[in-house]
Amino acid sequence: MAFLELKGLTKRFGEIAAVENFDLSVERGEFVSLLGPSGCGKTTTLQMIAGFETPSAGSITLEGRDLLAIKARSRGIGIVFQSYALFPHMTVAQNVEFGLEMRKIAAPERRQRVAEALALVHLEALADRYPRAMSGGQRQRVALARALVIRPEILLLDEPLSNLDAKLREEMQLELRGIQQRMGVTTILVTHDQTEAMALSDRVAVMHRGRLVQVARPLEAYEHPRSDFVSSFLGKTNRLEGKVVERAGERAGDLCRVAVGETVFAAPAPPPEIGKDARPRVIVSVRPEKVEFRAAGAGLVDGTVAARIFLGDHWLYQIETPLGVLLVTRQNVGPAEVETGGSVGLAWDAAQVRLLPFEETA
């Protein structure tokens, strides 16, 4: 049995289902992200694990114990809130100490553990400050220390980094991951930021309209999305509507041929989700970094460079082609490879093409 089990978890507000039939198993020590756009039900799921929302149906168990029978205050779950939710009238040390007081831990041990927790987040020097007088990053660390000091069975992080600026966010991501691995605490992160989810987690659970659409390791979810939604939500992609025109074998490594408009190219055999139709409609997805430049006429399709954007470590090109506008990214390893207005050929390895079940809109 998994450490934390969510089974058939459902939350309805009136007629609307915010979360529907959600199943997830989390192993001890694992870091799992609930990832999705706003309104996908990820925060509601977190609130149910924390005990602030009561599920309409389903179960949550921790090592086989029914968590729903336990009140929020007795679940022993550490939470870092998006707003940090620090107690404004208490100092940093008092904030961190609060949970230990609630556990009736003796004062000497409390002091000891507060000091340890503050050392963990490098805030020893600010123990007597009030939250008001601190920066966003520092408050974030206090919130983390306060959640960890109670040695929670599960750590819940609700968009913890979204109020920080980009540079600080990256630093905190590394630090958060380091602390989590050192403490070995089972962690669930709720975020709408796919890079954050991929950077931090062992597995990402992508949610869409209240449902869990894919759970996988970050690389797996990125490289082998199981739906149009996951493919578009994780990173950038070129999304094309096409049709399988020639099915070969179904074994791994077998190729088929797909047509997008007039252009026909090879792709891996359609995955089982696509069905057994002879010529099914599909979504064809090719990541921008998988597209290569060739001389005009030498690729799978020709195009004109409509725009070129310099992004520091890489270039982003928009290429007008008969397939539509395609995005191409190139590492910045010197001067740009093609100029705006120039003609180029585009090519990609057949193994990098992904065929996904057809949906009207992503």
Next chain:
Amino acid sequence: MAPAAAVDREARRRAWWLCAPALALFLALMVVPLVMTFVLSFHSFGFYTGIEPTFGLHNYLDVLGDSYFHEIFARTFGIALVTTLLCAAIGTPEAYILYRMRSRWRSALLLVVIGPLLISVVVRTLGWAILMGNRGVINTALMNLELIDRPIKMMYTPGGIVIALVHVMVPFMVIAVWAALHRQDPATEQAAESLGAGPLTIFFRVVLPQAMPGVLSGSLIVFSLSASAFATPAILGGRRVKVVSTTVYDEFLNTLNWPLGAAIAILLLVAVLLVMVSYNRVVERRFSQVFG
């Protein structure tokens, strides 16, 4: 696990329990006394028999049919109306001037302008009585400057009452307009200026329309408080310039005709509520499109 509906019911019950002590006080000391007063207004009063528990409309008919009372009601609402207009006329620009001041000056001046709200109305009216007497500060000064040779009569006139009431009420107007000004986007003024508007144009075409909800809500507060004001008309008007509230006071504490006094008071309550409801309705219709 408790089902969600039971949790809701529990939360609702708890909310009512939290309100219960305050509600008990209000039922006992607001609702019951007002109902008793309403009933009292139908009783009759004899000079030798006191209050008799009869039940009739005679008190209301007495008030509604007597030109003496008509005059008192007309005077009361006239004073309230003029007070309201004056408060709007001077309170609105003052709020805007304060709003534009630098914050250090603003805090100090705000203290002077709205602080008097916290000082006893009796004390403030005493100040006006000293200022406005026939041998008071204003008349003495004017006569010493030989601008007038006979004192201007201000005590025991509706005009004197209005001046003092404006002093008592204008902070409410400043507060209401001030709050409305703070809800507006300060960039709208800069936008108007960048389009070539002068200060007066900005005030009348950009600021005032946005502050209007504040002016209107402030006017309602000032009007209803002025219509039922007691201390100021009682001290500055005395028996000579009677208004509704001083009439009620006399009926209760001097004539001892409580039923008649109750009827007058109920009529005042009804009139004030009617003004409030109809005013709100008109204002809402006018502004709901813009500020809804």
Next chain:
Amino acid sequence: MTRNGPFALLFNALFVLFMAAPLVVVIGVSLTPEGFLEFPPSGISLRWFRAILDNPDFIEAGWTSLYLGVAAASLSTALAVPAALAIGRRRFPGRDLLLATFMSPLTVPTIVLGIAFLRFLSQIGLSGTFLGLTLCHAVIITPFILRLVLASVTGLDRTVEKAAESLGASDFTVFRRITLPMIMPGVVGGWVLAFITSFDELTVTVFIVNPSTTTLPVRLFNHITQTTDPLVASISTVVILFTVGLMFVIERLYGLDRLLVGGEAR
């Protein structure tokens, strides 16, 4: 630098003069060495302040007002804080009606409340008693406290309470350790505002006092309607100074503008 033009500054000066005039006059008159009202005073004397001490009626009335203000403000705060917590953060049937009821003393003309209280208290035999006064004042001042506490409660970040709960705090602990300290400025500000309102109240009180429970505003009012002399000016000056002192306390604790504008705009 001020962005106001000279005309605006002149208007402002006249406005301030208008607001300050009656108070300045009262204080000026109280300093006269003469036996009659004169302004400006021909000299500075504390004669009329000493005279207060020879008028135990006024001193006794002052104490009554003080006790009454403390009792009524405390009672009202004790009732308004739980009500504000319920109204400010929950949606439940009857919520709007409850709020309208608690705010109604601002709508009903005070003179109507005065006679209603008189009728009620004389029927149940509490007219003129300190208890009766306290209950009636508590009703009148509840809207003031409720408004300020509501502003604090609705401005409260509820995740802070959730954080405390997730750390193991019981409902009561959350209230005592987290919620109450966070709304404390509103509660204290509301208490002081309510105290001042009660301390100054005349229109209702004039109906329900008896000679032994007469409050300071009622005593002053009765005196002024008979005669105005430097004695009422000196007593009024004491009232002004007392109120200004409280205003400074509020300013330090809560911000006077926030208190009077109702917590919504600064």
